[in-house]
Amino acid sequence: MAPSSLPEGQPALRPRRLVIAGMEGCTGCAVCEVRARGICSALNDQELEQLARAAVRVTMPPGRVFVEEGAKADAFFNITAGTAKLFKSLPDGRRQITGFVGVGHFLGLAVSDRYAFGAEAIDQVKVCRFSRERLEMVVEEFPRLERRLLSEAANELVAAQEQMLLLGRKTARERVASFLYEQLLDGYGNDIPSGAKLHFPMTRADIADFLGLTVETVSRTLSGLRRDGLLAMGAGHEISVMAPARLQAIAKGEEG
Amino acid sequence: MAPSSLPEGQPALRPRRLVIAGMEGCTGCAVCEVRARGICSALNDQELEQLARAAVRVTMPPGRVFVEEGAKADAFFNITAGTAKLFKSLPDGRRQITGFVGVGHFLGLAVSDRYAFGAEAIDQVKVCRFSRERLEMVVEEFPRLERRLLSEAANELVAAQEQMLLLGRKTARERVASFLYEQLLDGYGNDIPSGAKLHFPMTRADIADFLGLTVETVSRTLSGLRRDGLLAMGAGHEISVMAPARLQAIAKGEEG
DNA sequence: AGACTGCAATGATGTAAATCAACCCACGCA
DNA sequence: TGCGTGGGTTGATTTACATCATTGCAGTCT
Structure with a gap:
């Protein structure tokens, strides 16, 4: 299925740059950069070739809504580059982001025939796109995928x-500390050095x-954590965590 | 595995009555009251017999914590009677209930080897208990289960x-309205009559x-909804919903 | 019957976070 | 060079909900 059939929704937030979408640069799943991550890691090279035939590679500019809340759920996505946000909204515009998803994340599981959430590219996002039927076929063939x-x-x-x-x-x-600590775990694993640097795409x-x-409140709380010597703000939205252990304690609710 | 090996945690809130736990009254999965619900509905009678051999039937009194947050995750549960609450806690006692689960619910999916949540019986709860290994064996045999x-x-x-x-x-x-409306959907399906009655075990x-x-705040908000003519309080913690449509509108955030 | 206990409702007061409002800075663009 | 725009921070004020305190009421144990 061609990229042009993607749900467009509202136009990209910054539609200045020309959108180049398609399979450019993709030479097949076997050499894919996410080969070892997410669902693809469940298959061997030969099986991946099958999978490749069911997938379309698409590139999304920042701000592009590629899953529309409530739209017909006829596609699944596997993120191969960039970060996206998943969200739910209320009619008056209130919004809850339910997660940030990055490389290797599989996306699109739905109960009914409609998406219960929306998804929007934060930076440039590349995905492998599967139609519902084709994914079902592949899953049928390789139960390990399930x-x-x-x-x-x-x-x-x-x-x-x-x-x-x-x-x-x-x-x-506690919320902000939890968020920062989670980001640290993502970036550094369990061994987090004092002064660990974080950079946020969102x-x-x-x-x-x-x-x-x-x-x-987020801004004030970050300032508060900085004042307390837990964080140091660097250039270009970079944050250094000076006291990861204290941050974790706050995140877990062990500190007043 | 004998019921006595269940994680006990804190003692039941009201340990006055003698606890009778075991397989009393269970004549097999094929005639089980949840035969047609949850994961069991994926199997035919013959396959269910296999499943039955892997399961232990256990009865829990109200207040019994049968899954302990952070404990070794070596069992799965399928609820066959009653209602339980799932929760996560903070060290200082703050608690978030993540869901109320009833008949047919399957419980115990864990990422690591430890439960990320706790579970406590609200009223008398009956479960089918599977050890991790035995469930894995059955799943191996019947991929449909997966x-x-x-x-x-x-x-x-x-x-x-x-x-x-x-x-x-x-x-x-909006939260209280959402909760009530969700309960209505559970009890009545999509067609909710004005005056629909609700009874809460929790x-x-x-x-x-x-x-x-x-x-x-819950109490005050319920009183508020009653004052506004949306609800009527009956005897024995019973609530009648006089205006389901308005309740839904509030739940969805369509009303100031 | 009287006392104790768990649960619910309601009133008075406090407070964490939202709202409203400036202001700053970096960037792209005319 | 100046202007517009999209973040981001900080301050003053408001507010929705929490906290603290009291009361009522239905079970149930003695």
């Missing part, structure tokens, strides 16, 4: 429960909508 | 995203911990 999808779903479920705890019961300070507004706060 | 589990997980994920929107962005009134404190509010 196990892989189940394990992905279980992972997301655990993350979602953690986020419910954050949204329902944590203070602003805006303060996105962070606020993820944490159930306002931009102002 | 598909079923995936679909369960996808369902829960959608519910979790909806709950994140509620916790992050809805007002107290306390106000549970509802508060589910909605990210305090008991007082």
Whole structure:
């Protein structure tokens, strides 16, 4: 299916640059940069070739909404580059970002025939796009894929429960600390050095909508953490975490 | 495995009555009351017999914590009677209930080897208990089960995203309305009559911990909805919904 | 019957975070 | 060179909800 049939929704936020979408540069799944990650890691080279025939490679500019809340759910996506945000909205514009998803993430599981959430590219995002039918065919052929999808779903479920705890019961300070610490784990694994640097592709507004706060509160809370010597702000939206252990303690709610 | 090996955690809230746990009254999966629901519906009678051999039937009194947050995740549960609450806690006692689960619900999917959440019986709960290894064996034998589990997980994920929107962005009134409306859908399906009655097994404190509010706010908000003619309180914690459509509008955030 | 206990409702007061409002800075563009 | 625009920060004020405190009421144990 051609990229032009993607759900467009609102136009890209910054449609100045010409959009180049398609399969440029993709020489097949076997040499794909996410070969070892996500669902693809469940298959061997030969099986991947099958998968490749079912997929279309698409490139999205920042701001492009490529899954529309409530739209017909006829495609699945596997992210191969960039970061996207998933969200749900209320009629008056209130928005909750349910997750930021990066390379290797599989996206599109739906209960009904409609997407229950929207997805928007934050930076330039590349995806492998599967039609529902074609994915079903491949899954039918390789049951191992199903196990892989189940394990992905279980992972997301655990993350979602953690986020419910954050949204329902944590203070602003705890929320921001949790977010930062999660980012540290993503970037550094379990061994986080003092002074670890973080760089965010998303805006303060996105962070606020993820944490159930306002931009102002996020900004103030970050300033507070800086004043307390936990963080240091660098150039170009870079944040250094001076005291990862204290940050974690705050995130877990162990500090007043 | 004998019921005595269940994680006990804190003792049951009301340990006055003698606990009778075991397989009493269970004559096999084929005639089980949840035969047609949850994961069991994916199997035929013959396959169910296999499943039966892997399961232990256990009965839990109200208040019993049968999954302990952070404990070794060596068992799965399928609820065959009653209602349980799933929750996550902070060290200082703050608690977020991530869901109420009833008959047919499958429970225990974990990422690591530890449960990321706790589970507690609200009323008398009966479950089919599977050890991790035995469930894996059965799944290995009947891949259809895996598909079923995936679909369960996808369902829960959608519910979790909806709950994140509620916790992050809805007002107290909208949260309570959402909860009540969800309960209506469970009980009546899509066609809800004016005056539809609801009965809750959980306390106000549970509802508060589910909605990210305090008991007082839940109580006040219910009173408010009653004053506005949307609800009528009956005897024995029964609530009648006089205006389901307006309730839904509030739940969706369409009303100031 | 009287006392105790768990749960719910309601009132008075406090507060964390939202809202409203400036202001700054970096960037692209005329 | 100046202007517009999209972030981001900070301050003053408001507010929705939490907290603290009291009361009522239905079970159930003695």
